[in-house]
Amino acid sequence: MAFRRTARRRVLAAASVGLAIGLALTGCSSSSGSGSGGGSATQADIDAALHKKTTISFWSWAPQAGELAKAFEKQYPDITVKVSNVGGSDVEYTKLQNAVKAGSGVPDVAYMEYLAMPQFALQKSLTDLSKYGQSGLSSQFPASTWSQVALDGGVYGVPMDSGPLVLYYRADVFKKYGLKVPATWAEYTADAQKLHQADASKYITADAGDGNGTAAMIWQAGGKPFSSSGSKLSVDLADAGSTAYAGMWGGLLSKGLIDSKTAQWSNEWLTGMADGTYATWVAGAWGGSALETHVPKASGDWRVAPIPQYTAGRSDSSQSGGSGLVVPSGSKNKLAAAGFVRWMTTSAAANKIWVQAGQVPALNSTLTSAGWLGDKSAYFGGQQVNQVYAQASAHAPAGWQYLPFEPYANSVYSDTVGQAFAGRTSLKNGLAAWQKKIVSYAKAQGFSVD
Structure with a gap:
């Protein structure tokens, strides 16, 4: 790709x-x-x-x-x-x-x-x-x-x-620190704690905040915060999926287990992806080609796994991109x-x-x-990564809707949800602020919002 x-x-x-x-x-x-x-x-x-x-x-x-x-x-x-x-x-x-x-x-x-x-x-x-x-x-x-x-x-x-959502992980880092490939987000959190305690310079991942990434994570959690039909719009960034995401990812942020200062695609991020500073990356299946193209020195070190679950035994995914x-x-x-x-x-x-x-x-x-x-x-x-991608694609719940002005919503993400990644508020409050901005804009554009 x-x-x-x-x-x-x-x-x-x-x-x-x-x-x-x-x-x-x-x-x-x-x-x-x-x-x-x-x-x-x-x-x-x-x-x-x-x-x-x-x-x-x-x-x-x-x-x-x-x-x-x-x-x-x-x-x-x-x-x-x-x-x-x-x-x-x-x-x-x-x-x-x-x-x-x-x-x-x-x-x-x-x-x-x-x-x-x-x-x-x-x-x-x-x-x-x-x-x-x-x-x-x-x-x-x-x-x-x-x-x-x-x-x-x-x-x-x-x-x-x-772009079915999957988990990319460093097999070498997982082996060195005795980490378990996580099947649940609880196990992912345990890996994050174990890794950072063993070496404070290493993180389970880097995430400085991204609107499309947040949407994919909420989708994977079963959320449906946006719904529209013509000029009618519903926005609920406190629904069950949004709340589950905010609690889990927000917990990692509050404990300092995610590097939230390094933006994805920055030179520092690419270096960290190459040298093992970051043990995982949550991304759409397009991420495989991105790693091959931009992190060639780590060839052989990365693997792909299904996205961790909120409930053990489930296999829910989502789409990021496409x-x-x-x-x-x-x-x-x-x-x-x-x-x-x-x-x-x-x-x-x-x-x-x-x-x-x-x-x-x-x-x-x-x-x-x-x-x-x-x-x-x-x-x-040598992994047959397409099998993981196909499984994720088959288990992305249908019914997700983007906003009818998604680019605008992403443009105000950093001023709202992004503040949680900067340590200035909680992820829950950041989502609430995002919703307020979205609703205000929607009404100004002529939508009726509930």
Whole structure:
């Protein structure tokens, strides 16, 4: 997998606020399905469009986009795909927002993270692909992944990749300090205490606070703090899952068992990941490629395990990251675009290219294929890591919803929840402050909030 998730984690500050401002709800209607591109088509219509001379534009930041486009053109020689590598998710979203406002330059297809889809759908900037036969694809993807694109009665994207939550751990550090690979968060806490008592320079992990990471952890705990339908929004960052996360992770923070001063992706963090300062890392399955790319000196030292559980015997996971393909409502070639999206996300040829590049698939047939599951990773000491990823993907509870302005919420995370990582408040109080900011913003944008 080409390393690209740092961009996702930087969808903050000016770029994110700029994307969220102007989220006026004028014309939004939950009954009509927000983001509708209008019109409808049969699969026969789409198939016919794929055999007409057409040029479609495709925006992406994935380095495999060009290779995938060429493979599609080989199968459908009447279609020319113009690929634009926009450089990163934050760049793409701002560029797309500007094109939508200008009413020109909108691509036919765009690669988009699940967390950004609700916002663009609510703004009526995405085509409802259920009108183009894409609803029937739901059984080909895990329910938790499909629920990220099936929004407010419509289908606003098709899954391309996923980020099931797992635990990366240093096998050498665990062996040296007699740590047990944790099956529960209670065992994880015990490992954290044992390690830091043995060597005060070492920590179970480093976490200076990250909105997307917090969301994934709450999801894994069974939380559903956000729920929206059209202009109606519910926010509860004190629900059972949020409370469980705050108690467990907040306890580690208050005891000084997490290095909360070192930000992920900083040079200091990368050094600590390489030299064994940090024994674990909670991340989406994309983290495997990130370690291979950015921490090559630790090859053979890292392993992957299922995420620890709040209740022994369970196997709940969640998703951290993941992206799909969308057809902006301003596309002039919706039929060909819908066919391109379907081929890119469900064909064996496209998925082969995708996983050969190290991407974690979203398609069930690939997630369960013997070839993919049996692949051994030299970086992870010969471990068949894909088996862990597949298990995590299968056990992520469905029903999670991102906010319809997730980038904005992440932009105010550091001023609220982030204060708990700075030692200025508790994690519980930080979540409460985050909720207050989210609710205030939502009301200002025209949402009714309960």
